[in-house]
Amino acid sequence: MSISWQPIAEIAEDVKSGKIKSVDLVNQSLKAIEDNKQFQAIIVTLKENALKRASEIDARIARGEKVGRLSGVPFIAKDNFLVFGADTTAASNILKGFQAPYQATAINKLETEGAICVAKANLDAFAHGASTENSDFFTTKNPHDDTRVPGGSSGGSATSVVLGLAPFALGTDTGGSIRQPASFSGCVGYKPTYGAVSRSGVIAMASSTDVIGPMASSVKDASLVFDVMAGKDELDGTSIDRSSKSFEISDNNLNVEGLKIGIVKEYMSDGLSDEVRQVIENSIEKLKKAGAEISEVSLPSVRNALAVYYILCPAEVSSNLSRYDGQRYGYSDKNAKTLNDSYKNSRGQGFGKEAKPTINRLKPLEPRLSMNSTTHLMNTTSCWAQLHRPQPSKLVKTLKTHYRCI
Amino acid sequence: MSKLKKEDVLNLAELVRLDLTDDEVNEFTEELSAILDYVEQLGDVDVSGLEPTNQVTGLTNVTRKDEIKDYGYSLEDLQSNLPDSKGNLIKVKRMLN
Numbered sequence: 001m002s003i004s005w006q007p008i009a010e011i012a013e014d015v016k017s018g019k020i021k022s023v024d025l026v027n028q029s030l031k032a033i034e035d036n037k038q039f040q041a042i043i044v045t046l047k048e049n050a051l052k053r054a055s056e057i058d059a060r061i062a063r064g065e066k067v068g069r070l071s072g073v074p075f076i077a078k079d080n081f082l083v084f085g086a087d088t089t090a091a092s093n094i095l096k097g098f099q100a101p102y103q104a105t106a107i108n109k110l111e112t113e114g115a116i117c118v119a120k121a122n123l124d125a126f127a128h129g130a131s132t133e134n135s136d137f138f139t140t141k142n143p144h145d146d147t148r149v150p151g152g153s154s155g156g157s158a159t160s161v162v163l164g165l166a167p168f169a170l171g172t173d174t175g176g177s178i179r180q181p182a183s184f185s186g187c188v189g190y191k192p193t194y195g196a197v198s199r200s201g202v203i204a205m206a207s208s209t210d211v212i213g214p215m216a217s218s219v220k221d222a223s224l225v226f227d228v229m230a231g232k233d234e235l236d237g238t239s240i241d242r243s244s245k246s247f248e249i250s251d252n253n254l255n256v257e258g259l260k261i262g263i264v265k266e267y268m269s270d271g272l273s274d275e276v277r278q279v280i281e282n283s284i285e286k287l288k289k290a291g292a293e294i295s296e297v298s299l300p301s302v303r304n305a306l307a308v309y310y311i312l313c314p315a316e317v318s319s320n321l322s323r324y325d326g327q328r329y330g331y332s333d334k335n336a337k338t339l340n341d342s343y344k345n346s347r348g349q350g351f352g353k354e355a356k357p358t359i360n361r362l363k364p365l366e367p368r369l370s371m372n373s374t375t376h377l378m379n380t381t382s383c384w385a386q387l388h389r390p391q392p393s394k395l396v397k398t399l400k401t402h403y404r405c406i
Numbered sequence: 407m408s409k410l411k412k413e414d415v416l417n418l419a420e421l422v423r424l425d426l427t428d429d430e431v432n433e434f435t436e437e438l439s440a441i442l443d444y445v446e447q448l449g450d451v452d453v454s455g456l457e458p459t460n461q462v463t464g465l466t467n468v469t470r471k472d473e474i475k476d477y478g479y480s481l482e483d484l485q486s487n488l489p490d491s492k493g494n495l496i497k498v499k500r501m502l503n
Contacts, residue, residue, distance in 0.1 A: 099486060101484045102479055195463040301451070306444075310445050326489060328487070328488060328496060330489075332490070337500075338501065339498050339499045339500065344425040347425065348426065349425070
């Protein structure tokens with residue numbers, strides 16, 4: 001029972017002109033969430049806060065005040081974004097009951113433009129995983145086939161967008177966590193350049209590669225949301241100054257004529273399923289017809305990408321997870337007698353299966369690449385969304401679902 | 407295969423102060439060994455002449471003035487998640503047994 005939304009810019013225009021009420025949009029979104037509960041995409045709704053904010057926006061419009069570019073537009077945030085009004089858990093038991101004392105910069109920017117966060121989406125706990133089955137709470141279903149995974153870690157966000165629970169959702173991506181669920185579930189997922197969007201207030205996984213991006217029904221919608229979120233933030237030293245550049249895509253700049261697109265031959269060879277190959281080849285044909293110049297390029301080092309990832313990522317994850325020690329927030333074992341036992345027990349009981357083995361690991365290495373094209377086209381994953389458990393062993397699963405994104 | 411022994415995993419768990427069940431120790435011994443085997447392929451990559459990449463933003467020495475700034479956070483809100491506290495302090499268990 002999915003619902004489809006107008007393009008985001010049109011929704012905002014209709015709210016501004018008084019044609020539709022923001023409160024009605026929020027209620028529509030909350031109803032869609034209720035009607036699609038069986039997909040288990042949502043951890044919690046922010047009903048009270050969302051309706052309050054919506055009424056405020058409607059009142060401001062009634063008074064003739066100026067409102068933002070996303071006025072009254074509901075959205076869903078992955079539950080690793082700090083948002084007021086409900087627990088922020090990152091789908092982990094150890095953060096059950098954690099109330100954000102401040103909000104993520106990305107959320108503040110969206111709210112400044114009038115967007116309204118209506119719910120928090122499920123994820124693999126702390127964003128570790130590629131199927132949303134590693135949530136400590138429950139497993140999200142693929143919106144097209146409930147026997148299959150939605151991908152992950154932003155699986156709740158992807159399923160939400162496809163089911164139309166809100167016009168857009170937020171995801172985070174470290175090694176494919178926006179791109180892969182967007183691919184498995186069938187929505188637009190944009191993983192921006194590192195530093196484009198402030199990471200302040202987003203629960204860290206691997207700090208030197210974590211990025212924040214939009215998940216939406218169209219490229220235009222995604223570009224609008226990204227345009228609102230992007231830019232330098234004094235609370236994140238790695239965020240990049242965007243100058244006055246607009247990232248919003250309109251019909252005028254959707255033209256691909258003359259665009260040089262490189263097809264990475266390594267991605268088109270080993271381990272690629274026939275179905276995915278067919279989809280990519282069809283896309284290449286469409287781009288050719290639209291005037292793009294297609295050529296083959298080689299990135300010989302991609303074969304080592306996952307191995308590099310498996311060193312860099314756990315090293316960063318382990319340092320980021322060390323803060324969950326049961327002393328300042330989150331789950332704390334009350335029975336421990338000493339500080340050391342309190343650390344061990346709080347983590348031992350609070351962390352799930354995916355978090356524990358990543359607590360300890362090694363050092364960096366990254367080969368350089370040279371390229372001859374403006375942009376590249378490649379498959380996001382090598383196969384379609386796989387069935388829910390029973391699954392192959394974790395490393396095999398990761399190889400299959402992850403490696404195109406890295 | 408299986409370069410790591412159970413004792414290695416237990417030792418790592420102790421170093422990072424993480425309590426593991428027996429089943430988890432067995433599972434992670436196998437899994438961490440498989441990952442170590444897998445990443446060993448990087449030993450064959452020729453990286454001579456390549457400059458290391460430390461970051462991709464091109465930003466260096468991002469600093470700010472060392473001054474107190476009011477972000478509007480209340481002490482009460484910031485302390486609301488503390489499992490245990492005394493006044494404005496975080497209360498933890500004793501360090502020595």
